[in-house]
Every structure is written in structure tokens, then in C-alpha cells.
Amino acid sequence: MAKIGVFVGTVFGGAEEVAEEVTRFLVGSGHQAELFLESSLEEFLAYQQDIALVITSTTGQGEIPDNLLPLFLALNDTFPMLPQLRYGVVAMGDSSYGEDRFCGAGRQFDTLLQELQARPMVERLDVDASVNFDALEVVMPWLKSWAKQADAA
Template sequence: MKKVNILFGTVYGSAQYVAETLAAELQEQGYQANLLAPDENVDFVPPENELLLVVTSTTGQGDLPDNILPWFESIRSTAPYLPNLKYGLIGLGDSSYETYCGAIKQVDALLEELGAKAVVERIEIDAIETMEPEIEAQEWLKGFINATG
């Protein structure tokens, strides 16, 4: 059974809801989903024999939300080489801002710098176009599952 570690960064709860929805969907598909609470993720280094899924909204000037920023800063400062890590990314944002989905772009750049490989292209879900980001995320998850199956 494949294990997927799920991290989320949220301000108002949308990214957390998306992460919880995807964790349930992954479990239904036979994966072991490990949803890490913000207080559990600070020093978390994703094991390379497991999958990583990051769901985050963007705040401020393209910044990561406070509840995922400590993890991001920790992994950036320790810079573990992760050439066998496979990951997927879901960004939530509002395209009326110049910094649309800036947080997930930062996560993507960092993971790429650490040698990790995206399983499928990241999805950026626009709040202007959808009121239910979990629906778009579930559609994207089908491709993630097919690519890791």
C-alpha cells in the first residue's frame, strides 16, 4: 500500500478542507493517507519511498500561510537532497492578485531544487472561477493516482 503524506497551508480553512477531502479519497482508493497537522509538520522531511502532496493557499504578497511556513523554512534551511521523492501540488488562489498562487509556486521551486520530481503538473485553483476547490482537486487527484498507481 502506497503512503501519501499530505501537508496543507491555510488561512481561512479552504486548503485544509481540500486536503481532508483528498485524504479521504486516497484512502478509498487504497492509499495510506497521512494528513499532517501544522504542529506535526515543522521538522517533517518527506521519506523518499512515500509520496508527498502539498495543498496551500497564498497570503500577503505571494506568501505561504503561517501554519505551513515553519515547515517550508525548515526544509529550505536543512536542504535535504530528495532525488527519489515524488510529489503533487495544489495551489488555491485568486487570479485578481499579481501574486496568484505564489505560495505553491515557492513550494514547487524548493522541491525541484531539492531534486524531487512532480508526478503530475501542479494545479492552481482560482477562487474567482470556483466556489468548491475540492471538486477540481478531486479531478486532478485522478491523474495523480493514475501516475503513481
């Protein structure tokens, strides 16, 4: 089974709750999964031969939450090439704030990871709070498909 780091960006706790449930599912499926709420560059890079899952809400004008921003900036500043890293992104947002801001944090993280040559396992999941009040109703089916890719590793 796979070694998976779950890196969370949260403002009001919604993304954290989703990440906790996701981590429970992954561990229950036999994976070695660890949740990071205040992650460092070193903790993220420890997964560069494995799998990273970024679960983040979006704040303000489509920005990355304060607890995940230091990791994003460190990756962007040091720009380590990560061709062995496989990853997934769950982007949480609200489309009523406008298309250019919707899921902005997850979109930014996905773009950066691709620039670092990391390999997405499946397409990023954008969760719209104005459509899906319970994010897990959308995340869990996506996660099961995503986890099959991790099983194939």
C-alpha cells in the first residue's frame, strides 16, 4: 500500500473535517496516511517519492489559507523538481464568489505542482459549496477512484 501525505489548507475547519475523514478512509484501506495541518517544506518533500494529497479551502479573493500558504511559498521559492511525486488536489470553494476566485487555492496548488513536474493521479476535484453543502458527498466517490490509482503504485 502507498505512503500518502495529506496536506490541508483550512480557514473555518471545513477542509480539515474533510481531510480527517479522507485520512481515516485511507488508513482503513491499508495505506500509510498522515495528516498535516501546519506543514513544512521538509515534511512535504519527505513524500516526493510517494503521494501527496492537498485538500484546501479557498479564502478571500481566491487565496490559499494561512496555514497552507507557507508551504506553497516555500515550494514556489525553492522550486524543487518533483518528477517522482504523484499527487491529488481537492479544491473547495464557492462559485458564487466568481469564476476567477472559485477554488483558487486548489487551482494554484495544482498548477505549482505541475510546474514542479509532479504527476497528477487524476484530475483535480473542485467542490462547490453553493451546490454541495456536504463536501464529503462529492469527495468520497472521487477519493475511491483516486485511491485505486494509489493501490496501483
